[in-house]
Each structure stands twice: as C-alpha cells, then as structure tokens.
Amino acid sequence: MDRRSPLRLHVPEPTGRPGQHTDFSYLHLSPAGAVRRPQLDTSVQKTGDLCYALVRVLDDDGRAKGPWNPKLSPEVLTVGLRGMIRTRVFDARMLVAQRQKKISFYMQSLGEEAIGCAHAMALDPGDMNFPTYRQQSLLLARDDAPMVEMICQLLSNERDPLKGRQLPVMYSYKKLGFFSISGNLATQFIQAVGWAMASAIKGDTRIASGWIGDGSTAEADFHTALTFAHVYRAPVILNVVNNQWAISSFQAIAGGEGSTFAARGVGCGIASLRVDGNDFLAVYAASRWAAERARRNLGPTLIEWLTYRAGAHSTSDDPTKYRPADDWERFPLGDPIARLKTHLIAIGAWSEAQHEAMQKEVEAEVIAAQKEAERFGSLADGHLFSNSTMFDDVYEDVPDHLRRQRRQLGV
C-alpha cells in the first residue's frame, strides 16, 4: 500500500443494531470445563491465556464440568438460587413502583444476578465491596438483606437511611460490606485498592472487592487502580462487569474490540481471569480463587465477568433505539437463574414445583417488605427527611455559615 494514502479513523460498531441480529461470535467462548485452573500462587504471566479464554463450569445441559467446579452442596446452591430470584423479583417490583411514580428513578440488574450473589457468598464477613449501582445482588443475596430499608432508600422517605440525599439505588451499608455508591463512575475502583492497602498496613485479614462496568474501564481511575494494586500487591479483587453495553455504547467503544478487559490486568502485572458471569458455579469458584489469593498475600486478581445487560440502562433509557430487541434471548450465555435451576434439577436436588414455590415465597417476601416500607411515605407524598437535615453531615458539626443558611431557610 502507498504509504501516502490517506489515513482513516476507525470507529468501532456493534455487530447488531435495531432490526438486525447480533453476531455474538465476537465473544470467543470456551466450552464448559475446558479452561485450566492455575495454582493460587501462579505467576501472573501464566494467567495470560486465561484472559482470552472463558472460565465456565455449567454446560448447556446443566452439568458441572472441569477443574473450576466448586463442588458446592445443593443446600448452598439453593441459597444462591434464592438470592438471584430475590434480586430479580426485587428489581421487577421496584421498576413497577418507579412507573407508578412512587420512586423517582431505578436501575435493574436483570441478567447479571449471578455475579453479585455468588461473589457475596465467596467473601467473608468484614470484607468490603466497592460496588457500582448495578450490584444490588451483593446485598440481596444475604439472608439478612435489609430489604425494607433498601426500599425506604428507593422511596426517599422518612426512613431512608441516607436521609433523601442520594438518588435511588445509591445504597451505603458499611456493616454489610457495601461501600457508599458514588454517581461518578470508576472513582471507587481505586478506593477499593486503598481500603485493601489499609488492611495490609494494619496487618488485618480483610480483603476488598472493587467493581466497575466495561464502559467505565476507560476512566483513568481504572488504570490507576491496576497500577496501585500491582505495586503494593494489595489484597483486592478487581471486578469488571462486562455486560456489553454502557448506556448506548457497545463494549468496543470502551476498548473491548480485539482484546478483553481481563487482558488489561495481565498487562499491569495482575493475575487475571475471564469468566462466564451467568454461570453461578464459575462465578463462585473464580471469586473464591481470587479471595484466597488476596488472603494469602499473593496479591490482587482482576476478573472480567462476561454477561449481558438484559434491561434498559436505567428508567431514563430506551435500548430499542440502539440495539436489537432480541439480544438477550440470543445471548449465548443464557439466563443465570435458568442455568442454575437446570443444574439443580439435573443433579436431582430440585424440581419445577420447588422452584415455583420458591418464586412465590420470594414474591411474598418482597411484597411484604414494600408494604412495610411504603408505610413511611415516599418522595411523591412528601414524607421526607426534614429540610433542616440537608445541612447536617456536610462537616462533622454544623459550622456558623451553615447555621445561618439553615436559619435563612426558616427550618
């Protein structure tokens, strides 16, 4: 080619737009059970190939295969299944409440439930997640999920633990290992590294788990986090939830084209995995592997969770404008709940009837929580934290100038 031919700008495109079928071959999947499981003290370089493969345990028939099978008991698996169903039912009901204008805004995690649920089960009490707005499953997976309070936060009512200060879903639960969510993307990824460094400085045993979306990995804070985590061998898990979309932009716009987000980790000197995020068993096994490494001072692990954002970005978004409507149905990694259910049935530990009963039970649980929460009002009916509370917590105490302003407001 003539070296003086005109240069051209490459702007990536998804393989499907509205009215088309997405060609999902870009995902480069591995068969279940095919990917090796390195020793915990593996060298970083030896995880290089794992960044382009895909750790999977469950095959299409619901059989668990290969070295990553965590061999969990059916009892533990049904706890995980309940967490996922709880998350899905919770999301569905809160979406309706948003449409009914009881809630000002909502973000669902449809299709991504396995990631937070299995991850939460793989961590220990005292560990700290630094979640994004789409990791409600980290909370809802728990038996002690603070569902009524969570709904009060969504309703911004007089029992909202955040006093009406934050948008719905921006929870904060220190006691449950759930750091306060910021609306600014990626900022918390590096904070997770700092928290982990603190645990190491103090000689404690706690680890941190940072969360970020595929789109947000473009922010400088993502790259900074990898560098700090590597330099100080911080006891942290660095989770990239690759759900293929960042509002309307496809993961290639974040740099996923011809590469993977897991590969970023190895480039920075961090052991890294690319994992089927819709496979409960794979998520649990990989989370455990990374947590064990962190706890044994073997350093950070980056995990790219491959999944699909099945719903709209938020209640302000309309995905039919930028992607095929049937994408999720055609997404080759399927539905995490259906896959774990099929597995449980295949091993003879579950039945359709039990599943239906669990679904009903959880629905009743969420409905009851919502009823209870609604007793304390909502943004719509004005049962809020009083206006004077706006001036609290800006500083430890209320300085003079804020007292003056509070008086001026007449509260």
Place this chain on the structure above:
Amino acid sequence: MAQMTMIQALRSAMDVMLDRNPEVVVFGEDVGYFGGVFRCTEGLQAKYGKTRVFDTPISEGGIVGVAVGMGAYGLRPVAEIQFADYFYPASDQLVSEAARLRHRSAGDFTCPITVRMPCGGGIYGGQTHSQSPEALFTHVCGLRTVLPSNPYDAKGLLISAIENDDPVIFLEPKRIYNGPFDGHHDKPVVPWSRHPLGEVPEGYFTVPLESAKIFRPGKDVTVISYGTMVWVAEAAANETGIDAEIIDLRSLWPLDLDAMVESVKKTGRCVIVHEATRTSGFGAELLSLVQEHCFYDLEAPIVRVTGWDTPYPHAQEWAYFPGPERLGEALKRAMEAC
C-alpha cells in the same frame, strides 16, 4: 424562523457548523449513534458520518485531552461532557492544558475547542446530576464560560463558541431544555414551542460572546443572573410587583461589565442570583465588580441569592433550589434598605 426547544436549537447550531465548516467535529459519551442522553446530537452522525460525529470511551479526561490535540491540529472539536457533574476527571486537561496552551506557546498553538455540558438541578437528579460548577471555570484564566437561558441565545452563542479560537465551556441549564422553568415546580412549564424565545432562525446566525442582554427592563433594582435563574427572577419580579431590571449575562467570563454597571448606576440597587453554592461562587466575583464600579451609586447593600453550601440533595430539592419566593424576599430586602 422555526420553533425550537433548547435541545433542537443546540442541535441546529452543531448541524449548521458541521455543514459550513469541515473542521468541526462532534463527540462525547453516547453522542454518536444514539444522539446523546439528552438527544442534542440526534441524527448528526447519520448526516455527517462517523468520523465527524462519534461516540467516545467513558473518559472525560480523554475526551478533553483529544479535543486539545485535535484543536492544535486545526480542527474545531465540540465535545460533550454528559453532565457537568462529571467534568472533574477532565480538570487537568482544561485547567493546565486547554486554558494555557496559547499563552505558554506564545500563540504557537491554540485551543479552539468547545466543551458542552448540561448543568443545574430541578430534575431530582441528586448530587451527581445537578451541579452548577461555573465558578470553577470562571476562576481559570484562558477559559471562556458561556451559559444561555433560551433556545435563541443557545444556538447563536454555541455558533459563536465554535467559531471562537479560545477554549469555551458551554454550560446548558438542563431544567430549561424544554421550556422556561420559573421555579414553580408544582406548575407546568410552557413549552418552548409556544414561547417567543423558542423562535429560532434555521440557518446561521450568531449571538456575540461577552454581550449581556437586558432580559427584562425595569427601574427599581438590577438583578444580575444567568441561565434558569433569569426566569425565576422574572417570576419573582412579577409576583412582588418590584420593577426589577434583569440582566442575563449569557457570557460569564469574560463578561459584559458595561451592561451591569450601567444598569446598577440607573437603579442604585443590585441583587445577584445563581443556583450554585454560595461561598466562592461566581456571585462573589459579580458582587466585587459591582462594588468596585458602582459603590457611589448604590443605595442599598448588594444582596446575593444562591444555592445553600451543601451538596445538592435528592429529596429536599425544592428547599435547596433558590425559587421565586427566596428571590422575592431578596428583592424586597434590596428595596427596603435605605
């Protein structure tokens, strides 16, 4: 003339400039195929192609950084930051680079970029979709800061900003994208389609930078404001019966000092209004200018009305927002003082 919302007027400005000038490029998060989360760039990629209107990675530092590089090459980038609340990762590129490139290279390189960002509250957006960070920009020498209050000005000013050879921060009060919101959140807003200032020429025209507008002539007291707050000030004037002269600055910095001074000299009283937090807000600069230039004409202390010095709340939004009632009291205070 066509009837346009502010969104349509901004889109029309970019459309006109993409058409007139092959050096104009438009980009930002969700800006290309989808047309922006507020739809300001809808249809532009289909019309001008992917190399002139495109999506970027989620990196505000990256967006402004490449804009500086493109501008140095000779393009006229128009970059969108999805919300003003998210410009902070771009601070270094704006403050240390864009603003000073001309000065530090003694004019060898320039930075003809426009950075658009929706600002302001009133949409229940909470602390990360409501901020008014204009003072952070006006504090930086080398940046121009512009903030329109209606579709006509929005289009004319955006064209001027794109044509200007300095870096321009173009703030768009999102609460008035669809109609002039006067602070009465319990009443419907008249859409721009039925408002005289929604009448916008379809083709090329400019509203000059550094020129304020007398938004409402009056004789009792001068209100200096910009963006959404000029509408709130107008409501307050009408409701109190105080004949306020409202100056819409349009360009915050550099600004039209003469327009302010002339008005204050005439009325002898001055109220300064913005939605942003109070302390070290842009109102403090405006107040200093008025006191420096009009001290001997003032008949009363200058009054400031602003947002409180707290993060923008989600649920208590209307207690935070300086609405017509708070402005009305300020007008009365300015009138009562000797």
